[in-house]
């Protein structure tokens with residue numbers, strides 16, 4: 602017998618409708634780059650750096666090859682290396698932590714606040730030692746972490762705070778944008794981000810002129826003058842074509858954020874009425890950009906399977922907290938060390954929230970979640 606036909610399909614993220622709305626602007630911008638045949642860094646990247654610095658409310662920005670490299674280069678710029686400890690969350694994308702270990706430094710994990718999924722400041726304070734040289738906070742899913750508390754603890758000890766804002770460009774914390782709250786902010790232009798390029802890309806934003814200058818040198822093999830190397834850097838530059846695409850997309854970013862927020866508000870209203878479903882908690886003073894809309898349910902795996910069978914895209918961010926990853930076993934992490942991160946990894950599920958979702962698609966998502974939860978009740 603043929604499988605039942607779904608009423609519709611809803612992808613977790615569909616970038617085609619966005620492209621259809623900006624196709625002409627994009628093609629013109631890419632064509633401009635092609636006519637100059639200038640592909641690496643250059644005027645478009647400089648223009649994007651100025652635009653993003655203004656948008657984030659900082660003085661400097663440096664385009665790099667990815668969000669992962671933005672984190673790595675921030676740590677390199679701050680001189681982090683062997684023997685240093687860096688406090689961070691285990692409930693994040695891999696490269697928040699791999700950037701630390703790549704430099705020979707040691708990640709020290711602090712568990713999350715189970716409501717926001719962001720690092721819990723009370724654990725951060727307890728993990729600070731004489732060897733702590735940086736704290737990396739992650740503004741997960743589009744909402745900033747508790748920056749006042751974390752920055753307060755860090756400032757007392759003279760420890761710089763790096764913001765992994767890869768999922769949170771434009772998010773507001775008490776009126777200030779993500780990336781402007783610590784010593785350095787790291788942005789990703791991976792295509793699925795609210796500001797996504799047509800390939801990899803990233804940026805470091807900062808108010809620290811020395812750090813900006815250091816990162817600019819480190820991203821081009823550690824030299825200020827070509828073929829003269831002061832330090833050992835890496836090759837991590839943003840392409841002109843990506844910058845051209847991102848400059849076009851910047852014109853639409855606020856409207857896209859607003860679309861996601863409207864979708865989130867709809868889900869908040871509808872899903873919070875369903876017993877057993879926890880909707881995202883946004884702290885007072887925070888404005889989320891909802892890079893992901895993440896719900897929490899006990900029977901997450903069964904719900905995920907049911908939604909997928911129903912034609913609804915959904916994903917687990919992240920199934921294995923980083924203290925339990927095989928490649929970090931040498932750090933000695935074990936099950937039970939980070940109970941909140943481990944519980945979140947078992948119970949959370951991201952559902953479609955991209956701005957172009959049609960009303961009928963959102964209604965369908967809600968109806969299927971309701972159907973599942975009612976059957977299980």
Ligand SMILES: Cc1ncc(COP(=O)(O)O)c(C=O)c1O
Nearest residue numbers: 667668669694767768789790791
């Ligand atoms: C929290 C977080 N950190 C770091 C990264 C790395 O960014 P990229 O994929 O641009 O290297 C991402 C995105 O994938 C992310 O979501």
